[in-house]
Amino acid sequence: xxxxxxRTRKMMMALIEKPTISYDYLQRNYSMNRTxxxxxxxxxxxxxxxxxxxxxxxxxxVIRLPEKSKEYLLESFLHERMFKYYEMSSKERGKYIxxxxxxxxxxxxSVNHFLDALKIGKTTFMSDLRKLQAELQGYDISISxxxxxxxxxxxxxxxxxxxxxxxxxxxxxxxxxxxxxxYFIHNERIQLADEQDTYLSLLLEKHAIELxxxxxxxxxxxxxxxxxxxGLNEFDLKPFSNDHELVKMKEYRFAEEVLENAGxxxxxxxxxxxxxxxxxxxxxxxxxxxxxxxxxDLVERIVERFELLSGIRFKDKHSVIKxxxxxxxxxxxxxxxxxxxxxxxxDKIFEKYNDLYQIVKExxxxxxxxxxxxxxxxxxxxxxxxxxxxxxxxEEYMVQQKVGVVVCPNGIGSSAIIYNELKEIxxxxxxxxxxxxxxxxxxxxxxxxIFTTKPNFQLYPLKxxxxxxxxxxxxxxxxxxxxxxxxxxxxxxxxxxVTIDGLMQVIQQYSTVTSESALRHxxxxxxxxxxxxxxxxxxxxxxxxKEPAMLLDMMxxxxxxxxxxxxxxxxxxxxxxxxxxxxxxxxxxxxxxxIQQTRSEGAYMVIFDQVxxxxxxxxxxxxxxxxxxxxxxxxxxxLGTIPVKYIFTLSALDSKQHLNAMTQFITLIESKxxxxxxxxxxxxxxxxxxxxxxLRTAVV
Numbered sequence: 024x025x026x027x028x029x030r031t032r033k034m035m036m037a038l039i040e041k042p043t044i045s046y047d048y049l050q051r052n053y054s055m056n057r058t059x060x061x062x063x064x065x066x067x068x069x070x071x072x073x074x075x076x077x078x079x080x081x082x083x084x085v086i087r088l089p090e091k092s093k094e095y096l097l098e099s100f101l102h103e104r105m106f107k108y109y110e111m112s113s114k115e116r117g118k119y120i121x122x123x124x125x126x127x128x129x130x131x132x133s134v135n136h137f138l139d140a141l142k143i144g145k146t147t148f149m150s151d152l153r154k155l156q157a158e159l160q161g162y163d164i165s166i167s168x169x170x171x172x173x174x175x176x177x178x179x180x181x182x183x184x185x186x187x188x189x190x191x192x193x194x195x196x197x198x199x200x201x202x203x204x205x206y207f208i209h210n211e212r213i214q215l216a217d218e219q220d221t222y223l224s225l226l227l228e229k230h231a232i233e234l235x236x237x238x239x240x241x242x243x244x245x246x247x248x249x250x251x252x253x254g255l256n257e258f259d260l261k262p263f264s265n266d267h268e269l270v271k272m273k274e275y276r277f278a279e280e281v282l283e284n285a286g287x288x289x290x291x292x293x294x295x296x297x298x299x300x301x302x303x304x305x306x307x308x309x310x311x312x313x314x315x316x317x318x319x320d321l322v323e324r325i326v327e328r329f330e331l332l333s334g335i336r337f338k339d340k341h342s343v344i345k346x347x348x349x350x351x352x353x354x355x356x357x358x359x360x361x362x363x364x365x366x367x368x369x370d371k372i373f374e375k376y377n378d379l380y381q382i383v384k385e386x387x388x389x390x391x392x393x394x395x396x397x398x399x400x401x402x403x404x405x406x407x408x409x410x411x412x413x414x415x416x417x418e419e420y421m422v423q424q425k426v427g428v429v430v431c432p433n434g435i436g437s438s439a440i441i442y443n444e445l446k447e448i449x450x451x452x453x454x455x456x457x458x459x460x461x462x463x464x465x466x467x468x469x470x471x472x473i474f475t476t477k478p479n480f481q482l483y484p485l486k487x488x489x490x491x492x493x494x495x496x497x498x499x500x501x502x503x504x505x506x507x508x509x510x511x512x513x514x515x516x517x518x519x520x521v522t523i524d525g526l527m528q529v530i531q532q533y534s535t536v537t538s539e540s541a542l543r544h545x546x547x548x549x550x551x552x553x554x555x556x557x558x559x560x561x562x563x564x565x566x567x568x569k570e571p572a573m574l575l576d577m578m579x580x581x582x583x584x585x586x587x588x589x590x591x592x593x594x595x596x597x598x599x600x601x602x603x604x605x606x607x608x609x610x611x612x613x614x615x616x617x618i619q620q621t622r623s624e625g626a627y628m629v630i631f632d633q634v635x636x637x638x639x640x641x642x643x644x645x646x647x648x649x650x651x652x653x654x655x656x657x658x659x660x661x662l663g664t665i666p667v668k669y670i671f672t673l674s675a676l677d678s679k680q681h682l683n684a685m686t687q688f689i690t691l692i693e694s695k696x697x698x699x700x701x702x703x704x705x706x707x708x709x710x711x712x713x714x715x716x717x718l719r720t721a722v723v
Contacts, residue, residue, distance in 0.1 A: 025066060025069040025070050025108060026066075026108060026109075026110040027066070027070065027105060027108045027109050027110065028066075028109075028110050028112065029111070029112040029114075029115060030053075030055065030059065030063055031063050031066045031067060031070075032105070032109070032202065033053060034049065034053065034055075034060075034063050034064075034067065035067060035070075035096050035100075036100075036478060037049070037052075037053065038067075038078075038086070038088040038093070038096070039088075039093055039096055039097055039100075039478075039480070039483065040478055040489065040491050041507070042087060042088040042089075042090070042093055043085060043086070043087050043088075044085070044086050045083075045084060045085050045086070046060055046084040046085075046086070047084070047524075064078055064080065064086065070099075070108070071092050071095065071096075074091060074092055074095050076089045076091050076092040076095075077092070078092070093483075097480055097483050097484075100480050101480050103205075103209055106205075106206055106209050106210065109206060110142075111141065111203070111206075113150075113151055113154065115203050116141055116143070116147075116151045117151050117154055117155040117158070118190065118203050119140070119141060119203065119206075119207055120137060120141075120151060120152060120155055121155055121159075121186075121187065121190070122187075122203075122204070122207050122248065123136070123137065123140065123207075123211075124166065124174060124175060124176045125176065125183065125187050125248055125252065126211070126248050126251055126252075127251070128175070128176075128251055128252045128255055128256075129251065129255065130173075131172070131173040132173040132174040132175070133173050133174070134148065137174075140210060140211075152166065159176075159178075159186060162178065162182045162183070162185065162186040163178050163179065163182060164176060164177070164178035164179075164182060164183055164186060165177045165178060179258070180252075180256040180257070180258040181258045181259075184249070184252075185361075185362075185363055187248065188241075188245055188362075188363055189363035189365070191204065191241055191244050191245060192241055192363055192364070192365040193365050195237055195240050195241050195244070196237055196241075196365045196367055197365050197367035199477045199478055201240065201244070204244050208247065213247060219243055219246065219247065220239075220243050222284075223239065223242065223243060223246075223281070224239065224461075226277060226280060226281060227239070227277065230273045230274075230276055230277040230280075231273060232273060232274060232277055232300065232304050233304055233305045234300075234303055234304055234305075235305070235432055235459065236432030236459045236460055236461065237432045237477075238303040238304070240432075241303070242299070242300070242303060245299065246281070246285075246296075250285055250287070253282070253287045253289060253292045254287065254289040254292060258291075269294060269297055272297065272301070274297050274300040274301050274304065275293065275294075275297040277297075277300060278293050278294075278296035278297040278300060279293050281296065282296060298356060298359075298360040298362070299360075299362065301352075301353065301356035301360075302353050302356040302357040302360060302362040303353060304352075304353060305349050305350070305352070305353065315352070315355075317355075317393075318348065318351065318352055318355050319344075319348060321351065321355065321390055321393065322344055322347050322348045322351050323344055324389075324390065325347065325351065325386060325387065325390060326340060326343055326344050326347060327627065328386045328389070328630075329382065329383065329386045329410065330627065331627065331628065331629075331630040331636060332382050332385055332386055332630060332685065332689060333379075333382050333386075333678075333682065333685055334636065334638050334673045334675045334681055334685050335414060335675070335678045336638065336639055336640050337413070337414075338640065343413055346409075346412075346413065347409060347413070350405070350406065350409045351406065354398075354402050354405065354406065357402070358394045358396075358398065358402070359394065364399065364401050364402060364405075365401065366401035366402075366404050366405055368404065368408070368440075368493075368494055368495055369400060369401050369404040371493070371494075371495035372404040372407055372408060372495065373400075373404065374495075375495050376407050376408075376411055377686075378571065378682040378683040378685070378686045379407055379410060379411060379682055380403065380404065380407045381686040381689070382682065382685055382686060382689065383403055383406055383407045383410055384400075384403050385689050387403060387406065408440055411440065412440075414678040414679070415443060425449075425451075425452050425453070425471045425472060426452065426453040426454075426455065426468075426469065426470045426471050426472070427445065427449070427452050427453070427454050427455070427470060427471065427472040427473070427474055428454075428455045428456050428458065428463065428466065428468075428470040428472070428473055428474070429441060429442055429445065429454055429455065429456035429457040429458070429474050429475075430456065430457065430458060430459065430460055430463060430473060430474065430475040430476070430477075430479075430482070431456070431457040431458075431459070431475070431476045431477075431494075432459055432460060432476070432477055432479075440494045440495060441457070441474070441476055441492060441493075441494040442454060442456070442457055444492075444494070444495070444496055444501070445474055445492070448501055448504065448505055449505075449508070452472075454474075455468055455470060460475075460479050460481055460482065463482070463485070464481075464485075470487070471487070471488070472487060472488050472489075472490065472508065472511075473485070473487050473488065473489045473490070474490050474492055475489060475490070475491055475492070476491070476492060476493070476494055477491070478491050488508075488511045490504060490507060490508060490511075492504060497547070498523070498547050499523060499547070523543060523546050523547055526546050527539070527542070527543060527546070530542065571680060571682070571683040571684075572648050572680055572681050572683060572684045573683065573684060573687065574650070574684040574687035574688055574691065574714070574718065575711070575714065575715055575718065576648075576684075577648050577649050577650040577681070577684050578649075578650040578651070578652060578711070578714070579711070580707040580708045580710075580711040581602060581606070581707070582602045582603060582606075582608075582649060582650065582651040582652065583651070583652045583653075583707035583710050583711060584598070584599070584602065584651070584652070584653040584654070584707070585653075585654050585704065585705060585706075585707065585710070586654055586655070586656050586705075587599075587653055587654070587655055587656065588655070588656050588657075589655055589659055590659075591659060592621075592659040592660060592661040592662070592667060593618055594659075595653070595655060595659045595667065595670060596614060596617060596618060596635075596637055596670065596672075597614055597618075598653060599637070599651060599653035599670040599672045600613070600614040600637070600651070600672050602651050603649050603651050603672055603674060606647075606649075607646055607647070608645075608646055608647045608648075608649035608674050609644050609645055609646060609649070609672075609674045610644030610646065611644070612643060612644040613639065613643050613644030613645060613674070614637070614672075616639045616640075616643035616644070617637045617638070617639050617643075620639060621661065621662070622662075625662065626661040626662055626665045628661075629661060629665050629667060631692065632666075633658065633666055633667055633668040633669055633698070634667070634668075634669045634671070634692065634698075635661070635667045635669070635670045635671070636671050636672075636673055637670065637671075637672050637673070638672070638673035638674070638675065641675060641676050641677065645674040645675060645676055646674070647674065647676070648674060648675065648676055648680065648681060648684075649673075649674045650671055650672065650673050650674070650684070650688070651670075651671070651672040652669070652670070652671055652710070653669075653670045653672070654668065654669055654670075654701065654702070655667075655668050655669070655670070669698065669701070671688070687718055690717075690718065691714060691717055691718065694717050697717075700713070
């Protein structure tokens with residue numbers, strides 16, 4: 024009987040997603056060498072032997088999966104045939120052992136129990152156990168054994184739960200792979216799982232609680248594995264001490280009904296589950312006025328501080344606050360109850376939106392005071408995605424040709440990013456959604472293509488071309504997607520199909536390359552900027568106008584004024600704006616608008632003690648990018664109460680081009696003793712050179 028191992032299973036899933044696939048693709052994306060690929064092909068063909076439709080490999084090393092074989096593989100995954108032939112990897116066995124110890128808290132677990140379930144020998148089991156023990160040490164959890172009690176987990180109950188739930192989140196969210204949990208449920212014959220998914224969906228709808236698709240999957244597994252432990256071990260739940268506030272929430276009523284239906288009456292467990300749901304569920308924009316006033320106040324402060332630090336003025340701030348509330352609410356409860364969070368796109372967000380990320384991180388710094396610890400970088404990255412959505416260009420493209428539907432189970436932030444990525448790659452496509460997998464089966468609009476961020480076997484019976492995409496794609500991923508869609512749909516879209524591998528081969532043929540990795544990196548950057556399949560052909564002047572601005576390009580010596588006298592804050596603002604007006608960077612109306620807004624909205628431009636950053640919407644009279652600095656001989660008081668001595672007047676033309684400069688600006692004014700040192704300078708030229716030195720030594 025053929026055994027299906029981890030590598031074979033992953034290659035089967037890859038072939039279901041892409042029935043025509045190259046050796047090169049598998050080597051790059053699955054870390055397989057040629058020998059491993061050929062061995063895995065042989066195992067898959069053994070599995071398919073009953074169908075007499077094996078994989079074919081042509082002389083270009085391209086593998087093709089016949090349609091009938093694809094249907095057979097798909098059916099094997101959907102109807103659990105795969106479990107019969109599956110052989111776990113060492114890593115998967117470690118997870119299985121942890122699940123067993125967690126789930127069978129009341130049972131006596133001996134070596135034989137594990138050997139029977141894992142189908143391995145004692146030596147292999149003890150090796151897997153040692154590896155698991157090493158992983159759990161980071162959570163202060165140990166695996167204990169005694170003749171009286173057998174094997175069991177020892178440690179703080181909340182940390183034991185945290186460790187398992189983080190593992191589930193990593194697999195479901197980051198790796199899109201819940202196979203080991205389905206395998207455990209099947210192998211251990213856990214009956215509850217058959218009906219719980221539908222039950223939870225109906226109950227969430229009843230209580231008007233919104234969970235995105237992946238959060239529902241995670242909640243389902245968490246409850247399945249948690250039920251047998253509930254009420255067995257005591258734990259301290261300090262954040263839930265304010266019970267009278269919790270019981271008013273619909274999430275508490277949901278938790279109460281779920282647990283009482285399962286026969287769990289423990290009030291602490293109800294509070295604990297309520298906390299989990301609060302950390303998973305989106306806040307409803309329509310209910311935000313009845314929401315937690317503390318959270319609403321924090322969101323208002325976040326938006327206000329972001330505007331100050333970014334130099335962006337939202338035209339409809341009320342709408343922005345409502346939208347951000349939906350996303351910050353679960354962040355607040357995750358921080359409050361110290362729940363795990365996984366952001367698989369964190370590194371890509373940091374790379375693609377680095378300037379915005381740094382501004383959001385600085386925006387959130389004072390907010391951390393509301394908690395006992397700073398916001399994790401994963402949370403900052405999530406909120407950066409949401410700010411990217413709020414300030415994105417809402418330009419619509421002309422509609423022609425193919426219709427694609429975007430399926431994303433990960434929430435609004437990543438949905439918005441993948442939607443924008445796809446609009447850039449396929450500007451002539453109509454894109455519908457984003458929607459969740461469950462909605463697609465009742466979707467009443469016609470479409471030609473499905474784009475999804477997660478491989479999902481439920482999509483393949485729809486008989487539509489399916490493309491699995493990352494929310495943030497590299498140049499090569501964008502190009503490969505473009506070519507795959509073109510091949511599948513036979514559309515007339517015309518990419519520039521320059522590939523990095525092709526360029527590398529040509530360069531290596533005629534020269535000596537001292538660093539292949541460095542050359543590849545710079546080629547990727549060059550090709551993405553100049554040869555992207557979606558790049559518009561623009562003049563050098565147009566291209567330059569779209570490049571991120573540097574602070575020293577915006578703040579030139581002639582825009583710096585030192586030790587100026589002003590009697591009122593209005594006079595000080597006009598005085599500070601004068602160099603920009605004279606050089607036609609802004610109009611007089613621009614500063615008039617700032618003063619009128621200050622009188623009606625308050626001193627929104629005061630970003631730090633004695634520091635003002637006057638700015639407004641570009642339409643008020645911003646003509647060029649620029650920033651001026653004026654220091655005053657003595658303080659003026661904005662609206663009679665707020666002291667200002669340093670005025671940085673900003674002119675921005677859009678919501679993106681100046682963000683890099685603003686990141687540098689924050690670095691500048693937060694450098695040690697900045698304002699005390701600034702007071703020592705008497706010449707704009709020396710101030711400018713001093714700024715350059717600070718930025719040169721800082722990591723921005």
